[in-house]
Amino acid sequence: MLEKIRVVLVNTSHPGNIGGAARAMKNMGLKSLVLVDPKKYPHQDASSRAAGADDILENAQVVATLEEALAGCSVVLGTSARDRRIPWPLLDPREAADRCLHTWQADHTAEIALVFGREYAGLTNAELQRCQYHIHIPADPEFSSLNLATAVQVLTYEARMAWLKYTEQPTHMPEIEATGMLGTAPATHESLELFYQHLQQTLIEIDFLDPAKPRHLMARLRRIFGRSQLKKSEVNILRGILTETQKAARGEIIQRRGEHV
Ligand code: SAH
Numbered sequence: 001m002l003e004k005i006r007v008v009l010v011n012t013s014h015p016g017n018i019g020g021a022a023r024a025m026k027n028m029g030l031k032s033l034v035l036v037d038p039k040k041y042p043h044q045d046a047s048s049r050a051a052g053a054d055d056i057l058e059n060a061q062v063v064a065t066l067e068e069a070l071a072g073c074s075v076v077l078g079t080s081a082r083d084r085r086i087p088w089p090l091l092d093p094r095e096a097a098d099r100c101l102h103t104w105q106a107d108h109t110a111e112i113a114l115v116f117g118r119e120y121a122g123l124t125n126a127e128l129q130r131c132q133y134h135i136h137i138p139a140d141p142e143f144s145s146l147n148l149a150t151a152v153q154v155l156t157y158e159a160r161m162a163w164l165k166y167t168e169q170p171t172h173m174p175e176i177e178a179t180g181m182l183g184t185a186p187a188t189h190e191s192l193e194l195f196y197q198h199l200q201q202t203l204i205e206i207d208f209l210d211p212a213k214p215r216h217l218m219a220r221l222r223r224i225f226g227r228s229q230l231k232k233s234e235v236n237i238l239r240g241i242l243t244e245t246q247k248a249a250r251g252e253i254i255q256r257r258g259e260h261v
Helices: 014-027 045-048 052-059 095-104 148-164 187-205 216-225 232-249 254-255
Strands: 006-009 034-035 061-063 073-079 111-116 133-135
Touching: 006 014, 006 148, 014 034, 014 045, 014 052, 014 073, 045 052, 073 095, 095 111, 095 133, 095 148, 111 148, 187 216, 187 232, 232 254
Parallel strands: 006 034, 006 111, 034 061, 073 111, 073 133
Antiparallel strands: none
């Protein structure tokens, strides 16, 4: 689906924004960039802002008119920073991403265009009227105009999220494999039992727990620790604390430091 979305930048003034848009696209897995009559391109600023997305720039198509940029597209979505002046089907970026997904679901070969306007003037009404849908990023109305490359980032991010969700791919970093070395392996039942015995023993030694009147203290503590799903390495820390607590209670630390009681 993502490869069917082309990003069309109309009449861009700052080549840095073209590079920024290319980078945003590559980050989100989009490849097809079309530049309609860019003011300065190719340009060093575009390459430096692309920072690794040079392939997107190299493969970018430069055309003279919006007409050419939209050739072969079944769905055209135009972005606008301003309030609508003409009544038109309006989408937010998330809805726009769903529209892209539905288009792709209905026809895997359908080409989709996301059209972005000039830094200073956006898209003209004539250009906006070429789009079936308008997309507005619901920014603060007092300051609603985003940087061009940032707007590309928002739209392409939503497209990626829609795609990841549809294909049931994770949106979180994969959890680090449970390895003892990284301390993420869960504690075993036996080591937890040893920990609870150690805890109980220590609490008795420091007079916090009276074996004659236990008041369900151990059950309560088990509930607390049970909630936190202790890792092996965490049980080791707690056992270490208990051992030192026992030593302190027995006056061993004081002796070790050579201090006088
Ligand atoms: N002064 C211009 C601002 C254009 S910002 C105007 O009033 O229209 C440059 C481009 O970034 C816009 O044409 C649009 O493609 C995109 N953009 C910026 N802010 C946006 C927003 N809030 N919603 C949708 N697109 C936005």
